[in-house]
Amino acid sequence: MFYGVVSQCAQSLKNLETCLEKAELHAAAKKFDVNVLMMSRLAPDQHHFIYQVQSACDYVKAAAAWLSGQAPPKHEDSEQTIGEVRERIKKTIAFVDGVEEAQYADASDRKITLSWAPGKVIRGVDYLLQVTVPNTYFHITTAYSILRHNGVDVGKFDYLGTMNFVDR
Amino acid sequence: MFYGVVSQCAQSLKNLETCLEKAELHAAAKKFDVNVLMMSRLAPDQHHFIYQVQSACDYVKAAAAWLSGQAPPKHEDSEQTIGEVRERIKKTIAFVDGVEEAQYADASDRKITLSWAPGKVIRGVDYLLQVTVPNTYFHITTAYSILRHNGVDVGKFDYLGTMNFVDR
Numbered sequence: 001m002f003y004g005v006v007s008q009c010a011q012s013l014k015n016l017e018t019c020l021e022k023a024e025l026h027a028a029a030k031k032f033d034v035n036v037l038m039m040s041r042l043a044p045d046q047h048h049f050i051y052q053v054q055s056a057c058d059y060v061k062a063a064a065a066w067l068s069g070q071a072p073p074k075h076e077d078s079e080q081t082i083g084e085v086r087e088r089i090k091k092t093i094a095f096v097d098g099v100e101e102a103q104y105a106d107a108s109d110r111k112i113t114l115s116w117a118p119g120k121v122i123r124g125v126d127y128l129l130q131v132t133v134p135n136t137y138f139h140i141t142t143a144y145s146i147l148r149h150n151g152v153d154v155g156k157f158d159y160l161g162t163m164n165f166v167d168r
Numbered sequence: 169m170f171y172g173v174v175s176q177c178a179q180s181l182k183n184l185e186t187c188l189e190k191a192e193l194h195a196a197a198k199k200f201d202v203n204v205l206m207m208s209r210l211a212p213d214q215h216h217f218i219y220q221v222q223s224a225c226d227y228v229k230a231a232a233a234w235l236s237g238q239a240p241p242k243h244e245d246s247e248q249t250i251g252e253v254r255e256r257i258k259k260t261i262a263f264v265d266g267v268e269e270a271q272y273a274d275a276s277d278r279k280i281t282l283s284w285a286p287g288k289v290i291r292g293v294d295y296l297l298q299v300t301v302p303n304t305y306f307h308i309t310t311a312y313s314i315l316r317h318n319g320v321d322v323g324k325f326d327y328l329g330t331m332n333f334v335d336r
Contacts, residue, residue: 164294
């Protein structure tokens with residue numbers, strides 16, 4: 001389960017590539033700098049697009065690391081352009097892809113510590129379902145919504161990406 | 169896994185209750201009808217708040233049903249008020265809570281048919297990870313974002329709800 005869920009979170013992150021391409025097309029058509037979209041928000045006191053992607057990346061990276069018994073690699077939050085956002089997604093996926101299914105063998109009972117819950121731990125299975133999944137999809141969807149709200153022609157199938165349908 | 173993931177999706181839906189309460193407080197403080205928020209959107213060609221909740225409910229209900237070998241109960245999309253939205257969430261959760269863990273025993277290999285993919289099927293495990301989870305969190309997050317964008321004082325911990333942290 002752990003491998004499957006984390007891999008799908010990584011795939012959903014990768015699906016943002018299509019949204020980034022559409023953001024570039026929209027900015028070019030409207031003749032504005034695409035990096036304006038990278039700094040856009042849904043509310044003045046909510047984080048901007050780049051932060052949403054950084055955060056989604058970090059939840060997926062952290063899950064692949066902690067659930068396989070490793071400390072996550074440090075990725076600095078220094079992105080300022082759409083090109084840097086793409087690189088952040090790529091290095092996150094490269095890390096997650098490097099963790100093999102067997103490395104999640106003990107994931108369920110691992111005790112995970114989170115910086116925002118000092119003195120507490122959460123079991124691997126609860127971490128996956130209550131922290132990784134809701135946070136990853138929260139930040140990916142918020143990134144998507146920032147583009148959607150600003151007129152980029154993204155649709156839910158861009159967000160969903162490829163699904164393993166087979167002929168009946 | 170199936171029981172755990174579907175139960176967490178239902179819990180995340182239930183967490184919207186806090187957002188609904190905050191929507192009511194905000195509308196009362198600003199002296200407008202809270203049902204204005206129920207009809208609000210992030211983009212003119214995206215669906216409104218009530219649709220987002222209906223859709224999240226339907227993905228969770230359908231997962232509990234199809235993955236346990238049942239046809240989902242029909243819930244009409246007739247909600248127009250915040251009270252009706254609450255009822256929709258409640259009846260969805262009541263249905264999901266009625267499905268016991270053992271009923272998901274054959275979930276992984278079930279072949280699921282979706283109305284928007286005629287002639288195709290998707291295996292239970294792919295349906296859960298590629299359809300249920302991304303769609304459920306997409307619509308819950310979008311509902312949350314509609315309130316956030318309109319000034320309601322919701323925060324990510326309202327969305328996340330209770331997590332099973334224990335003392336270290």
